[in-house]
Amino acid sequence: MSKGLKIATIGGGSSYTPELIEGFIKRYDELPIEELWLVDIEAGKEKLEIVGNFAKRMIEKAGVPIKVHLTFDRKAALKDADFVTTQFRVGLLDARAKDERIPLSHGVLGQETNGPGGLFKGLRTIPIILEIVEEMKELCPDAWLINFTNPAGMVTEAVLRYTNHKKVVGLCNVPIGIEMGVAELLDVDKSRIRIDFAGLNHMVYGMEVYLDGVSVKEKVLELLADPENSAFVKNVQNHGWEPEFLRALGAIPCPYHNYYYKTDDMLQAELENFKQGTTRAEVVMKLEEELFELYKDPELDIKPPQLEERGGAYYSDAAVRLISSIYNDKHDIQPVNTVNHGAIADIPYDSAIEASCVITKEGPKPIVNGELPVAVKGLVQQIKSFERVAAEAAVTGNYDTALLAMTINPLVPSDSVGKEILDEMLEAHKEHLPQFFSEEKTETVKA
Structure with a gap:
């Protein structure tokens, strides 16, 4: 009998973990986790x-023989792991609150994965991910790294560019949320829908939509013109799209495109929330408190429906489906973050993209898209430049590179405003950014 699988989840105390447990339980027959x-x-x-403890109750109720270990010893968890999943937040939710509030205090959008907030989440996260990859090289060199930690595209870019570990896949629940949303709009089962995705993480477009193999993109674009129909995720405000804009775009935008195509609407709404002390970080803090109170209940042994409000809905479907497809060499199609290898002609060959891929035991094989439509190409390339430069800043701790990344992000209005935000955020996150504060760099930071 073959040995069961070992999976290590870094950030196991996350409120998302019950989603993952539910997925492992549902797919235990095809994914024998020991x-x-x-x-x-x-x-x-x-x-x-x-x-x-909640995870153990869920597993016991399901009657599957998965042994759960809780630990602070990352190396013990990584030793001989088959898959490593990452879902952590450096600096916890307090850091997220700073990422949102500091840019807003300068009149600039503050958001977890976009603009200055996305930059700083990357600067804090990438060094830790690279540490984990180094440990994997020693302790589980053949393991796949499945990263759910944001900013997922930038993190995948950094692993591909600054390590030799090629068994990395970045994962986001946004494409699967769009698929579920489109199926709901068309009032059909999700299994009948396929969307061809191409772009970057939180900058991905549905290039084509199929129902039973027949294109229904025009119909979906028409339905999306109704503001009631275009909210695919819980954690991004929806302001609706102009029908003429959608028709001309000719692709399904993702919810995060609101930050780029409706910047002023989003900024005004965020500033209003900021004044009232209810930025998304505060909302999530309250939601997490409620979730953990639920999780404490010794009678609770199934995932509570409130978890879907957290913004991580369908994470279990996305993560466990991906792991199972790699393990079982399924050759099914899933949208993930992986190395481009020429699938999108407008993005460097060795860069990370988010696209529909055939999932095999050798990893994701992106479906070839050729060139992106002119309408979306420029914005996607600008965000890729931002991700590349931001990843370099995270690795080098170079102040000038960080300012360049800040300024080339389309949500930052100028280098002078960018510098003010950069200086304030570096100070606010100093504890989690040692690469910027070594002795030889102190003068540069203060300059």
Whole structure:
């Protein structure tokens, strides 16, 4: 009998973990997991214990023989793992609040994965991901890294560019949320819908939509023109699209495109929330408190429906479907973040893209798109430039490179405003950005 799988989840105390557990339970027959190691840091001890005990109850109720280990020892978790999933937040939700509030105090959009907030989440996250990859090289060199930590595209870019570990796939629940939303709009089962995705993480477009193999893109674009129909995720405000704009665009935008195509609407709404002390970080903090109170209940042994409000809905479907497809060499089609290898002609060959891929035991094989439509090409390339430069800043700790990344992001109005935000955010996140504060760099940061 073959040995069961070992999976290590870094950030195991996350409120998302029950989504993952549900997915592993549902697919146990095709994914024989023997050990699941939930790893967190000492500061997350209480949450890890609450989530870990809840996970054990879910598994016991389901009657599947998965052994759950809770640990702060990342290396013990990584040792001989078959898959490593990452879903952590450096600096916890307090850091997210700073990422949102500081840019807004300068009249600039503050958001977790876009603009200055996305830059700083990347600067804090990438060094830790690269540490994990180094440990994997020693402890589980053949394991696949499945990264759900945002900004997923920038993180995937950094792993591809600054390590030799090519077994990395970035994952986002936005494309699967769009597929579910489109199926709902058309009032059909999701299994009948296929969308061809191409672009970058949180900058991905549905290039074609099929129902039973027949294109229904025009009909979907028409339906999306109704503001009631275009909210595909819970965590991004929806302001609706102009019908004429959608027709001319000729592709399905993702919810995060609101930040780029409706910047002023989004900024005004965020500024209003900022004044009232209800930025998304505060909303999530409150939601997490409620979720962890639910998770504590010794009678609770199934995932509560409230978790879908968290913004991570369908994570289990996306993550576990991906792991199963790699393990079972399924050759099905899924949207993931992977190396381009020429699939999108307008993006460098060795860069990360988000696109529909055939999933094999050798990893994702992106479906060839050729050139992007002229209407979307420029914005996608600008965001790729931002991701590349931001990843370089995260690795080098170079102030000038960080300012360049900040300024070339389309949500930052000028280098002078960018510099003000950069300086304030570097100071606010100093504890989690040691690469910028070594002795030889102190003068540059203060300059």
